[in-house]
Amino acid sequence: MAAMRASPLSPIRPGFVHLATRTLLHDRVRLALSIGGIAFAIVLVVILRAIMDGTVRRSTTYLDHVGADVVVAQAGVKNMMLAASILPEAVVGSVGEAEGVDQAAGIMRLAVIVTNGERTLPVNAVGYGEEGLGGPWKLKSGRLVQAPDECVVDSDLAEKLGVGIGDTVTIGDRGYRVVGISRETTAIAGKLMFVQRATLQELMRLPGRVNFVLVTLRPGFDPQAVADAINGGSPGATAITVSELSRNDRHLLSDLFISPIQVATTTGFLVGLAIVGLTMYTTTSERLRDFGVLKAIGAPNSYLLQTVIGQALALAVVGYGLGLCLTALAGPIITGIVPDIGVIITLANALRALGAVVAMSLFGALVPVARIMRVDPLMVFRRA
């Protein structure tokens, strides 16, 4: 009697012949091209999102490094980026008296055009006070500003403008001498330049006004509780924790980016889908007779289905791994060339791409699977 066994017919059981991978390995050139193509698609899917994530994260570099726990803005304002906020400077004093507040400092923020001769760049100028809060947190060289006609500029900005310590940059018709070069003060929305608060108040013709009040807390105080307390006692102002403000700004920028990113990632997905589909279609078309033989010798459709899907998944997963590695390698190169942007492959992005690649493989296997299901095992009697 023939071998009678329970026959769980998975082609990927340990100790069983792995027909799916053996078939793929049979034509190594096509395998390499297919994996390369899928990896390219994954790079397309992942890197744009990684650039968006990295750039969005870097966009809040000021809030993330300035050292404040709470920010007070004009009533109803819950963003710093692109938001208009004007407060009486007196608010700084009243906020400073709130329980738990260690220091309160008003800052001015203004998008300006900075020039050095023929070179012109958009910059976010920050005006801060003598208390120091709100100014640059890391100096590459030089010192902080001490006079109305002095400035500290971001290192990348200095490089692009071609200026160094002692040189003068111009905003409008006024010149400002560079006394310091700051680091880690660049973002997609503009590189940072620091001046005295009064300088920007004068430029904006807003004496006695500040745009925001930065607040640091004494140890042991909860930022949210202090923000709530300030909100209760300061009509006309909105206090918000730095973490929430940062999150709001990131969401704002993400919303601006997300549509074009989705178009690009969908394109990447479709490219990958086409590659997987074409590879699976040609592989299975060439091996239709093999599938006919397998049917003839008793392989059920479920076995053939698993074999084809196994091939598609193997292709996709290897292509995914390669694509992810290429993206990770490309990140430092991209940020080296364009310092304004960041490249961060988040777990969510990687998982999203994995989901996309699994979907690619499953959709790509649909047509081949349908074709194999229709294979007539009687073809084995036809002469090859």
Place this chain on the structure above:
Amino acid sequence: MSTNLAPLVLEAIAKRYGQGATAVEAVRGVDLRVEAGEIVAIVGPSGSGKTTLLSIAGCLLRPTNGRVFILGTDVTGMGQGTLAGFRRRHIGFVFQSFNLLSPLSARENVEIALNLAGIGGREARERSGSLLGLLDLTAHAGRRPSDLSGGEQQRLAVARALANRPDIILADEPTANLDSGAGHRVIELMRSAVEAGEAKGLVIVTHDVRILDVVHRVLLMEDGRFTPSSSAAGPS
């Protein structure tokens, strides 16, 4: 007709292709009983219905009329899924074109038939190794079919057919693509396998008159029927 223990019994098998005026009667009421240990050859001109009959015997094609019994089990009404399971456990095939899986090694070509029956790991390796030894292919176990000669490929196909110790082996022109020496060897090995109990019965569809002296019975098929000249023979 008693079907007890006979590896293969065909009762009044008929197969018609098409309908109406264009219908073709490929097989017309054929009866066949293959006894345990018996080797039967079916010969006949092209288009006489031999391969259709073999396809029906192999549960690959449903007859229009009649019944098929494999070791006493009536398979005629079984569904496709059940038939697939039945084929992998009870029937071995040897084809003219070998139909080996080119991405797999010789050993894997045998093992995959075992895998389909749920046998894997060491047991599958031992069984495939034993069969490759039986068919003098041990030295070629790791080679791909494309690296083997025609005779070696057909011996490998026989090894795959024997993998699950089938009740019946159905061979379609197994020597057609081989030179006389290789063809003779393949037939001898199949006969030895039946005599050794590796398979219970063997049906060979062939044009090759050289192999008729090694079979027990020769059936001549013409126009979808066995002719009266079909006769018992005796292996030399």
